[in-house]
Amino acid sequence: MVKQGKLTVSANYNYNYNNSPRSYSDSYRENYEPDKENEKYLESESSSKSKGNFQYGNLEASYEIDTLRLLTVAFGMYGSSDKSNSGGNTIMHGADRQDFAYRYRTDNHGKGSWYSINGNIDYQRTSRKNKERMITLSYKINSQPQTNDSYNTYLDIEPDENKLDIIKELSLKNFHSDGKTNTMEQTFQVDYTTPIGKLHTIETGAKYIFRRNSSDNRFYEAEGASENYAYNENRSSEYRHLNHILSAYADIR
Numbered sequence: 001m002v003k004q005g006k007l008t009v010s011a012n013y014n015y016n017y018n019n020s021p022r023s024y025s026d027s028y029r030e031n032y033e034p035d036k037e038n039e040k041y042l043e044s045e046s047s048s049k050s051k052g053n054f055q056y057g058n059l060e061a062s063y064e065i066d067t068l069r070l071l072t073v074a075f076g077m078y079g080s081s082d083k084s085n086s087g088g089n090t091i092m093h094g095a096d097r098q099d100f101a102y103r104y105r106t107d108n109h110g111k112g113s114w115y116s117i118n119g120n121i122d123y124q125r126t127s128r129k130n131k132e133r134m135i136t137l138s139y140k141i142n143s144q145p146q147t148n149d150s151y152n153t154y155l156d157i158e159p160d161e162n163k164l165d166i167i168k169e170l171s172l173k174n175f176h177s178d179g180k181t182n183t184m185e186q187t188f189q190v191d192y193t194t195p196i197g198k199l200h201t202i203e204t205g206a207k208y209i210f211r212r213n214s215s216d217n218r219f220y221e222a223e224g225a226s227e228n229y230a231y232n233e234n235r236s237s238e239y240r241h242l243n244h245i246l247s248a249y250a251d252i253r
Contacts, residue, residue: 006064013057022049039101041093046106052082070124079115102166104157104224110150110177118142132201133194140187148179154224163225172224179217186210196252204250211243 001010029042056078063071091103120140127133154172157163166172191205219236220229 007061008063009059009061011057011059013055015053015055017051017053019051020049022047037095038099039092040095041097042090043093044088044090046086046088048084048086050082050084052080054078054080068126068128072122072124073120075119077115077117079113079117081111081113083109083111085109100158102158102162102170104166104172105155106153107155108150108152110148112146112148112150114144114146116142116144127194130195134192136189136191138187138189138191140189141185143182143184145182146180148177150177151175157225167224174222174224174226174229176220176229177217178220179215181215181217182213184212201253202250203253204248206248207246209243209245211245213239213241215239 001008003009024047025045027042027044031040031042056076058076059074061073065071086106086108088106089103090106092101093099094101118141120138122139123137125135151174153174154167157166157172187207187209189205189207191203193201193203195201215237216239217237219232221232221235222229
């Protein structure tokens, strides 16, 4: 915490980084159908790796304009982001293991993030004539954005002369997914307190809340080994929802 004259500031921040080692896996499958001698043994090997970070922090500050006016500000956040990649090789051998029916390589990579961000500003004014009479103006905001961007691709599909048949039979489609979502809420508020006579106090105020939820997920497809991505409307979605809330209160004590 730092205090300089009428200004007071405090802050903290933490950052964690994670870099996982690459992991490896293998799989093996044997086909016992008598008419599938040319597609007898399926072998796959793959590896994957990921890295990311998590961070959080906050900041608080106050400024005493004079003995009657006070301004306070606060900001906070936490969240993470990550990246990942994986790849592999798949081959279908015949019964003699000398020839193969098909083989291909996969390459997948993506990145994503999520955060929670909030902040507020408060202005407090005390009456010069009556120290129990006070008005407070407040503004708050909270946002929770998320993103996701990933690619899944098939490469080096062989044999080349049968590539189109292999793509169709195995449904080898490249795809790209790009998604963004967010929930944001803003609050505007005013509060007023004043004594009535010597025995009672009235408290009154009003609040307006604006809330917005949004989601935009776009999906693109391409035939295996192709970079000609086309937008897939059926697998994509877009959503917007708005809320407006207004309230008021009054209390006599």
